[in-house]
Structure formats: structure tokens, C-alpha cells
Amino acid sequence: MTTVATFKIEHTQYLDASGKPTAKKMPKWAKDADTLKALYRSMARIRQLDTKAYALQRTGKMGTYPAATGQEAIGVGFGSALTADDVLCPYYRGQASMIEHGVTMEEILLYWGGDERGSDFKNAKQDFPIAVPIATQCLHATGVATAMKLRGEKRCVATEIGEGGTSEGDFYEALNVAGIWNLGVMFIINNNQWAISVPSSIQTACETYAQKAIAAGIEAVQVDGNDIIAVREAALNAAEKARNGGGATLIECVSLRLCDHTTADDARRYRPENELDSGWKNEPIIRLRKYMESLGIWDEQQEETMMAEVVAEVQTAVDNYLATPADSPEAMFDYLYEELPSRTQEQREYAINNKVVGGHH
């Protein structure tokens, strides 16, 4: 018996739950006050947006919405590692990374408000719309990266998926082709430990999700997903490597879903007692705040100013969202093909003449 291959999975963390550094050496950027404040602000803003969206749904002004409570460090962390030239293939809980990459909060709200115009991004023009069918976005990312590779562009692609989604064949097929074609993709796993009501413990027998990359021969790392410094540092390295022909990286971000799966869910049906108590002790926003305070770059005063700004910013997005009238019936037809077949044109006329009142949020 001879050993023909060996592997190991590393876990990285820079800040513990109390915001104390646990690593010998901090990334250089993690000492830059402006960078840290921007990341902190983004996380606070996402939490505020999620809170507002939840309220909109509860008051009948929006459909199903998936909050990212407790997982803000993941989306903000890897989203902020992307440049405008990079491409993002998000999943439905990806609002944090999408906003970091230029999607507006108003677009996010429009989308979950049942309006395709929410996927017509003003800024992130090449980014994919939210993928609802789980794991499919991973393959789109490999295709975008293939185009970049064939054209010799120094850009990269990021895609995010939940830990439950890694059970889908598409996830693995994407890893495999990214591996053999050495594609510049960063695969982010948001391991929030739940797939709706299904705990990670019955999703896979793996001790880590990072190790799934071994099946594709690509590099993988596990990070503390509540430590934005760990998430972002891993993402910055993966992005740099990807842009320079170094190929794909899988980053497992271990976190916890501190909210219901979506507004349509009630986690009390299945979540063990006091998982949330310990969960809230680990949440990412307070952790970064404590770290910034320990560096002496953040105080109560700044906190209040920032929160006031963020609340106002989110409120503006909400107001614009609520002020957007529903699209007209012909919009159902005008983006089906570049040119609408004559047969369907008749239906278009008919739909216009049979316009139904309503179409509220």
C-alpha cells in the first residue's frame, strides 16, 4: 500500500468574537482606518436594509425576502475584494456582495418586490441576476471565466452558494471544469449551517465544505465567516490569483443564519433552543466594531453619525422602491427575444387591451 495523494484543509481567523486579533500577523489593509470603516459601514447598511425589507414584507409591501443577518461579513468581505472589471454571479442571499459590486439597494428591493427591472443593473452591467435555482450560478461563473481566459483578460469571477447548495451536481460540475481549465473563479460558500430547515449535520458527511474542492483538484480554504478580515483577505488573495491565471479557489465561510430562511419561513419550527444566543455572541458587525475601537479609530460619536447616514440611505432606497409603479403588460413580451414572433405579437396586443388593474407589490 503506497500513499499517492495527501491533502489538508486550513482554517483562518484574524479576529475572535471579542474583536481581539488571533493571528500573528494582520493583513496590511486591516490596519487602514478608512478601509475598516467602509467595511463596517457596509455591514451595518446591509443589516439595516434587511431589517427594512423584512418590515416591508410584513406590511404587505414586498414578497418573500431572504435576509443575510449574521452573514454580513461574507458578502461585504468578498464583494469588496472585487473590482468593477470583475463579474459577480450571485445567489438569492447575495445582496451584500451585490451592493459592494455596484448593484443599488433600490434594485435589490425592486427585485424582491417582484419586478424584473431589479435585475437590470445600472452599474454592475455584466453581473448575473440573482440565481434562484440553486447552484446553477456556479456554472455561469465558469463560463464567464472561460470567456475571460480565451480573451486573455486579467479579470476574475466570483460566485456565492449556500452550504446546502453544495449538494447539487451543478456545484461539483463547476468546480471540476474550473479545476481542469484553470479558470479564474472564486467560489464562496456561505456556510450558515442551515438549508432552510435542514442542518448541515444531515447535508453532507464532510467535516468541512472546503474539502469538496479536493474532488476537483482546486485550492480551498476555510475561514471564520464572521471575521470580515479573514473573509476579505482570503478573497483578495483568490481574486489576485484568479486574475493572473492562477486558477480557481474555494473559500468556505463558516457563519450562522441568525434570521429565518426567508420572510416565508419560521425557524422556530426547527431551530434548537439557544442556538441564537450563542450565535449572536459571534456575529460579525460587533466584532469589527470592537476591533476598530481597540485600534482607537471608532467611537460612539462616529457610530451614531454613521448609523444616521445608513438609515437615511436605506430609507431613500425604500421610498424610491415604493414610488415605482408596476411595469406595463407589454413588458412581459418585449424582452423575450430580440424580435417578437408575429404569433406572440397578437398576444401582446391582447394583453395590453386586457390590462388588469393592480399589480401591487
Add this chain to the structure above:
Amino acid sequence: MTTVATFKIEHTQYLDASGKPTAKKMPKWAKDADTLKALYRSMARIRQLDTKAYALQRTGKMGTYPAATGQEAIGVGFGSALTADDVLCPYYRGQASMIEHGVTMEEILLYWGGDERGSDFKNAKQDFPIAVPIATQCLHATGVATAMKLRGEKRCVATEIGEGGTSEGDFYEALNVAGIWNLGVMFIINNNQWAISVPSSIQTACETYAQKAIAAGIEAVQVDGNDIIAVREAALNAAEKARNGGGATLIECVSLRLCDHTTADDARRYRPENELDSGWKNEPIIRLRKYMESLGIWDEQQEETMMAEVVAEVQTAVDNYLATPADSPEAMFDYLYEELPSRTQEQREYAINNKVVGGHH
């Protein structure tokens, strides 16, 4: 940075290409003359069957046929590790294991002769028919194993797939559920290094196929697929473990396709010069013969007698196959549902009245 998981892949071989033992300790069964002779005979018979089937296709008496030349040790090795109570979910190149498990050569010929009756196994009543859509059989195997587990039966399931097929999502989804549900499945990878014209080198970035099991948290081993002792020993262990609630095992059998992909293929279009020369030096049948000779349990005399028997046995199957008239048109309808809908009954009558002559092999 802390290491949270480590893995290694072992390779086993008992006999080298010249039939010399390379392992300190041989499995006990590998010293039993009758067992070795039976395995040897099975491999010789498969090669003879493949040769005959090829000839039938070339003379227009059969459709496309996939030979297993050079890979006989794989199918015979793991097929002979199964008991009648176990279930086999074969793939299209699985004739060796199927025959070991009770499928008749005549059924194999009928099948590739374009006749569903070739999948109506006289003996292996619970085995799946050949799966043509690649990797789908892996999921069937997990379902059969789930039924066995829920019923508390001490039986196991074996399924085989080519190395190229491991790129399909179904393969990975099967491994994952087998892992988390601790299912009694043995996954056999026939790594014959080619997926039609696609070499393993551009199929995946993995250094081994065995390591794909790490993505599902199940045990895996790589064996010399041309060494039937290594294949069978690994399969016996995996089967025993599976029957006793030990869960799944992935066995990668490294071999080489010494034939065209199928009779419809011409490997000269893509196969590198002299791959075959070295390949034939490693082939499994001669290897076992040399080993048996070194044990003094095999000689020219026995070889001749055995070959004569095998040739006759195969010829009988071929004769019966050729003597089987095509099924009648109503057979197209009689197994669609337990009860044929009235609508389709009319079509059945019509088909009978419009019977077309022909339907040759």
C-alpha cells in the same frame, strides 16, 4: 492558520505486470487454486465474448458494442465479490461484472442486439439494466441501498462508472447521499483513462479519481485495475463493510482501454502512438496466468482445455442470440404501464396491423 482536516489516498497492488507478488501479504483467497482459476476463466471468457461480439457487429449481426478489453480484471474482480443477494447497477461497459452476478452472455448479446429482452434477466432479477445515460446508475444504487438500510437487510449494492463519467453531477450527488446516509454502496470507477476520445488528462485536475470521495466524506482507495487480486480484495472488503452498516466505499481501478470505445469508434483518430504497446504489457489476464504458473497450479494443458470450453460456451450464447427472432410489435406497448390506456390500445392494434417486415439485428 490551523489545519482542520487531512486526507490521504492509498494505492494497492498485489501483483506486478509480470505476475510477481509486490505486497508483503497476499489475501488468503488469493492462494486458493480454484478461486484463481475461476477468476482467470471469467476474464478469458469476457475477452472471448467481446471478440465475438465485435465480429458480429462487423458482419452486420449486431449494433454498437462496447468491449472491455484490458479491463477484465475490474468487472470480474468486483463482480465476483458480490453474492446473489446483493444488487448490481451496471453501466454499458459492465458485461464482466454482470456475468459474474448471473446475467447470461446471451442476455448481453440480446441487449446489444437491440432487444429489451436482454434486460429481462433470468437470474439477476433485482439488478438494474445497463445504464446508458452516464452516472445515472450511481443514484439508483443509493436508492437500492436506502431500501436495504430501511429494511435492515444485510445486503449491499455495487455500481460501476467510467472515469469520464465522474464529471457528471449525478456521480457526486450519489457519493454525497451515500456518505451522509451511510449507505451500503460500493462505487467502482473503471479508470481506463479515456472517455471516448477525451483523455483523463483533460477530464479533471485531480491526481486521482479516488479523492473525489473526499467531497462526500466517504472512504476511498485506488487499486491497480489490472491486478485482479487488488481489485477483488478491495471489493470484498468494501462489500463486507457495506453489508454490515459500515457505509460506502469508492474504489478507483486504474487500467487502460485496449480497444476502441465501441464498435462505432476508431481510436486511431486520437490515441497516441504506442500507448497500446505498453498497455498490452500491463494487461490483466496474462498477469494472473503468470502468477498461477508461478504457484504451479496452471499449465499449457489446462490453458488449452479452458480456452476450448470458453470458446464453446461463448459460441453457444452467440448461436442462441442469432436464433432469437425479433419481438412482435405489441411488445412496444405491453410494458409501458401495468395497464395500457385505451388511447394507446388503439395504437397497439394499429401497429400490429401495420407490422413491417424486418427488424433484423
Add this chain to the structure above:
Amino acid sequence: MPAITLIEAVNMALAHELKHNKDVVALGEDVGANGGVFRATDGLQKQFGEERVIDTPLAESMIAGLSIGMASQGMRPVAEMQFMGFIFPAADQIICHMARMRHRTRGRLTLPLVIRAPYGGGIHAPEHHSESTEAIFAHIPGLKVVIPSNPSRAYGLLLAAIRDPDPVIFLEPKRVYRIVKHEVEDNGEEYPIGCCFVDREGTDITLISWGAMLHETHMAAAKLAEKGISAEVIDVATVSPLDIDTILESVEKTGRVVIVQEAPKAGSLGSEIAAEIAEKRVFSLLAPIGRVSGYDTVMPYYRLEKQYMPTVDRIMEEALKTVEYK
């Protein structure tokens, strides 16, 4: 006997079969502790245990392929696809294996299994949660495709589906999961698969529908009655194999037909029904066959779905046109 909703009828049928047949197993994503995202399996895991009501990993092809394997051993898996929009990863297993195993093995291996999936629009759901793609599966020989339109039929037809010796795709019109209640006795009595139901007898026009749209169709029939027009209403229920005889009988009687469906028109089940009529009773027709359907475009995201889905008004317009046709 309390009146129950369609989703409660599904739950009752599942419980009944789980109780009376130890080979029956319910499986899928979130069917366990959560009881399914629509509560179809609510309480069942508690009642029957984790070996009878099984939360699976998140993989639809796996759910279908695994069910095939279980069924080949004589178990009766009832698998849930969380939404019909997510059935497509399982298309290969359903089309290439589920529908064909009996045929391919000459009856040696059979697959007594059910794939359940909520389908259709009208509940303000996210993208991919509102399509009606029954025609895809209705085109596959070897499958049966059943769509209950109310609580009683949901109970009786699901019992029949679970007991059926062949694979059944059981599509649940989620828009009407909770809008009507029937008094349904838990007596284990099934409704026949493969039969249309004549919900309402009439002489002037035949309205044909299935699933949720049957409710708008009935409202239209009532409005027509007010106008002195007698409409016959047929619930297709089993969309494959189609019970065309019941439909043809009605056509002979009324000579006027309107088919109502939520799905896009082109290549739909409505097309199949119209084609059969055109082939077998074309000269019984006193008016062209009317079709009220979703449009031949992508199911719009929910803010526009009202514009897409057939309304009582659209059904009325088409019915009147058809009745008045000379």
C-alpha cells in the same frame, strides 16, 4: 367531519398511506421537522419517524434517482420537489429512467413511486416558483401526470397515485392550496387516475380546464348561466394519459369548446386536447375551438403575473365569442 383545504387533504392522504403501507416513504427537502414549505408533510415525521419521512440533501436529481432505486426494491417513495420550477435537475432521471424502467426491463423492474410538486402562479412567489410546465411531462410516455383541483380530489387522487404500480407526477396547484375547503372523510377511498371529471353538466358549451384555473372556469360557468348559457365544465385531472373520450362526448353534445389553462399556449396540454378534437370530432364543432391560456412568454415575475394569468373576464369573452359564433 371538519372541512379541510387542498394542502390538508394532501397531508391526510400521505398520513393514510404511511399508516397503512409500511413500504410508503415520504422524502424531499425540508419535509421533516419543517413539514414542507407548504406544510404538506406537517407533523408526519413526528408521527411516523425519521425513517418514514426523510429530509434529503439538497439535490433533485438525487431525489429522483434515489426514489427510482427504492421503488425498484418494492418500496413506494413519495418524493417532494419543493417547487415545480426545481424539478428540472431531475429531468434526466424522470425522462430517461423513471418513465422507462418497466418497458426497458420487460416488466421485470417496476417503479411504484410518486413525485409531488406544487406548481402554478398567483401567490406572489419569487422567480421560478410560478411556472406551469405540466406539458413537458405529459409528453413523456410511461409517466402519469395528475393534477387535483380541489381537496376531495387531492385526497382521492394522491391515494391512487401512491398505490399506482407506475410512476406518477402529482402536481399540486398551490394557488388553491387554501382557498376552498371540502369535507373529506379519511376513508382511504381513492379517485380513479385516467378519468376526467364532469364537474358541471351543460348543453351550450364545454369548458375544459385543470388545476387552479378550474376555479375561474367555474366562476365563468356561473356567470354564463346568469346569461342563460348552459356550460359544461370538465376537470381533466389526469393530464396524461388523457381521458379524451369524456371530452369528445361533451363536444358532441355542445359543439362548442373553450380550453382554459395557465400554461403558455404553444405546445401545451390545451393544444393536445384541441388536436384530438380536431382529429376525432372536427365536424361536431359549431365554432372554432377557443383557448384561454397564459401567453407564449416567460412567466413574469409576480408584479405582472396578474397580467399573465387567465381571468374570469378573459374566459367569459372567449366563451361568449364561441357561443355566439355562427
Add this chain to the structure above:
Amino acid sequence: MPAITLIEAVNMALAHELKHNKDVVALGEDVGANGGVFRATDGLQKQFGEERVIDTPLAESMIAGLSIGMASQGMRPVAEMQFMGFIFPAADQIICHMARMRHRTRGRLTLPLVIRAPYGGGIHAPEHHSESTEAIFAHIPGLKVVIPSNPSRAYGLLLAAIRDPDPVIFLEPKRVYRIVKHEVEDNGEEYPIGCCFVDREGTDITLISWGAMLHETHMAAAKLAEKGISAEVIDVATVSPLDIDTILESVEKTGRVVIVQEAPKAGSLGSEIAAEIAEKRVFSLLAPIGRVSGYDTVMPYYRLEKQYMPTVDRIMEEALKTVEYK
């Protein structure tokens, strides 16, 4: 100019576009050194290199999803599914994404890509290699489904498909890959997608078909001519979106229709054509719409496929019945 077969025409069209548009890439299983199992890409990798003609790992969902990503960047992937029977692992990517991306993003992301697949029976192929499931994709809004019936159309329609701004499923009738030759000039001239072709003008009956069956249909038309019956023959060519106007015009002229297809009858493209006629020209019909099709059962394994596939005799029988109908 040498006469070429349908498969050679496919190869010629691919070569033409690879040569003239650097965004065009051909990819799939065994399309490289092997030139495809039917030689559709024969010699192309040698000519255009491994970055333009790409052997993929063995995974159809990956091939489709990857093509979507490439196309979103403005490339024009032409992906091969080795056989249509193996397209189903890609069903989710095709149905939920390929067909919808333009719509979902309000035109921001478009997918100029082609999925090629050989389809249909009659070549004594293994199981799952002979089905005709075009109806499944023809039912999906946002896709175009094109089926060439001869070498010239294969060349012109494939050019059009590759240049089309939207996704096209291009199904190649492999039974006729090599049975007829046309002189086709490699002039880059496309045939229009979305139009039927009137192959033969006639006044007594309209025979409608597509793909390989068009050949039996033409033989039947010739035989009918011998009997003094003038048959019009229409090659549907683009099965979605359907050019129904050309068909209706012909129906108005002849009043008698027979639709010929290899696919099973229920819920097929033939059903759609018949339904449209029944809705728009029912009173132009002088006879019931005739349909000659595969049966509503699993495509049999090849020893029985002759019993399954429509023959010239079956077409003749139906055509005569339809012509003689009073």
C-alpha cells in the same frame, strides 16, 4: 462545387462562422481531436485550434451553464450535446436560464448561443440514442428550436442560428446525416429562422413534416402524384416559434392536412399545429386533420424501431383516407 451531406453541411457552416467571427467557439464532448462522434466538427480543432474547438469534461449541465456564461460575455458558443437523449441533465440550465436571461434582465444580458444535438431514430443506435423530444423545448418560450431536413438548410439554418441574438436549439436528424447530398456553396448565406418552407406545391392535400420524416413525406407525395393527387409538402424547419401563417395558407388552399412526425403523438408539435388549425381555420377543413406519428410509448430499442417509425405506407394510407374523406 461538390455535393455534400447534411453532416458535412453542418461542418461547413461551423467552419465558416469559426473563420469569420472570432467570438464563435465550438465545444462539447469529443468535438476536438475526434471531430465529434458523427464528425460534425471533423478537422475543426486542427484548423482553428484548441481554444476555438474545445473538448469539455463529460457533463451536459456544465456544457449548457458554461455556454450561458460565455454568451453573457458576448461570445457565441456552439455547444454539442452528443445525442439529444443526453440533453436532459442540461434541462435546468436550458429551461430556467438560457430561455429566460434576456427577459429576466430586461435585455441587459443576452445569450447568442446554439445547442446542437443529433436526434431521432432509424440508425440502429443503443438505447436513449433515438428519441425525438423536440416538443419539450418547443414549449419553452425564449428558446428557438430549429430542425434542418437537408444539407442546404442545415448549412443556411445553422449559420442563422449561430448569428441569432437569442438561444437556438438546433436538432440534427441524424438518420439523414448522409442519405442525401446537395450542392451547397460555402457563401455564408443563411436561411431564415422562423419560416416554414413549401417544398412542393400542391392543391389537394397539405403534408406537413420536419426533420428526417420529410423524406418519407416526399416519397408519399410522389406516390400520390402517380395517383393524380396533388400534395403540397411543407417543411416546418423552425418548430418554435412556429410559422403558422404559411401552414394556414396552405390549409385554406387544400382543406386537407396530414401531419407527419417521428415523435410520440400526445402533446407533440403535431398537436400544436393541429390545434392552431382547429382554432384559426377549422371551417376550411374538408376532412379531419390526419396525423401520422410515432406511438405514445417509449421509443423501442432498435430491433423494433422499424415498427415504431412512420413509413411511406402509413403516410399514404392516412393521406388517401384524408383525400377521400367526404
